[in-house]
Amino acid sequence: MITDFHTHLAYHKIYPDRFLASLFGMEETDLKKSKHLKLLKLFLRDHSAKKLIKQMDDANIQKAVLLIVDDNNYLGRSEVDIYDKFEIHRMVLEKYQDRFYVFAGYHPLRNDRLELLQKGIEEYGFCGIKLYPPFNFRVNDSIMTECYEYANEKGLTILSHTGFSMKGLKNTYADPKDFLDIVDRYPNVNFVLAHAGYKLSDPIVNKLIRKHNVYADLAGHKTATREELALIFEPSYNPKILFGSDWPINNMMKPLSYLINSLESLYHEKKINNPELLENILYNNASKLLSK
Ligand SMILES: [Zn+2]
DSSP states (O other): OOEEEEEOOOBGGGSOHHHHHHHTTOOOSOGGGOHHHHHHHHHOBOTTSHHHHHHHHHTTOOEEEEEOOOOTTBTBOOSSOHHHHHHHHHHHHHHTTTTEEEEEEOOTTSTTHHHHHHIIIIISOOOEEEEOGGGTOOTTSGGGHHHHHHHHHHTOEEEEEOSOOOTTSOGGGGOGGGGGGTTTTOTTSEEEEETOTTOTTSHHHHHHHTSTTEEEEOTTGGGSOHHHHGGGGSTTTGGGEEOOOOBTTTTTTSOTHHHHHHHHHHHHHTTOOOHHHHHIIIIIHHHHHHTO
């Protein structure tokens, strides 16, 4: 069994053009005329997650966490607004109840942020919260308190982007160090530091991952060195590491299995010889978080 803890819908209408262009490595200046962007959009039409399900089936991934990003129009508007994004994800969840967990996007500068979050969790069946601080907020700012209090009361998992995102965003706001100010205050919330699972030698990530309620995912791990990545098999970190693909970012043209194969080959290369350590990353740790 495999759970992918970090996926997004491959549907262009839920992302602003500048975000799409940057995520897929385009250096265009005039996006309205960009042929590349038009072409990219032809590939990003998976509003019902059918293509993602096919990818998951091919890679033996039973379940995936689908993350909604609330950009609060920081890079301009996407074709559909946040309410429609919630609705689109609600429909996906309804269609594939046993395959997906949806995390509600939350942005503290949106006026009706709490109503929207409550609707997602209490009516739509979403089961966690996704934060994207480079869209102009800090996770340790007091404007985030109501979100954490709600999550703490409900025992929700909060997954936050960490590290550099793209040019033009507030990348310093995604520095993991800001989490040091909050994770102890909300013991009932499990915090997942996205993209930090292959940065375990970073002193801040290292300090955070030792806390009972902090986890890290492996989305984007192909950029890590094998030595750094191998730390995921160390017994002190291993129970906190979650496999994540970041589909469709950086891997739309390859089967998701290539990411799993790369972890398996690292496991063999390092002669770990304890299959449970690999199973923890691919499935057991995620199921502990998601069964709450
Ligand atoms: Zn992501």
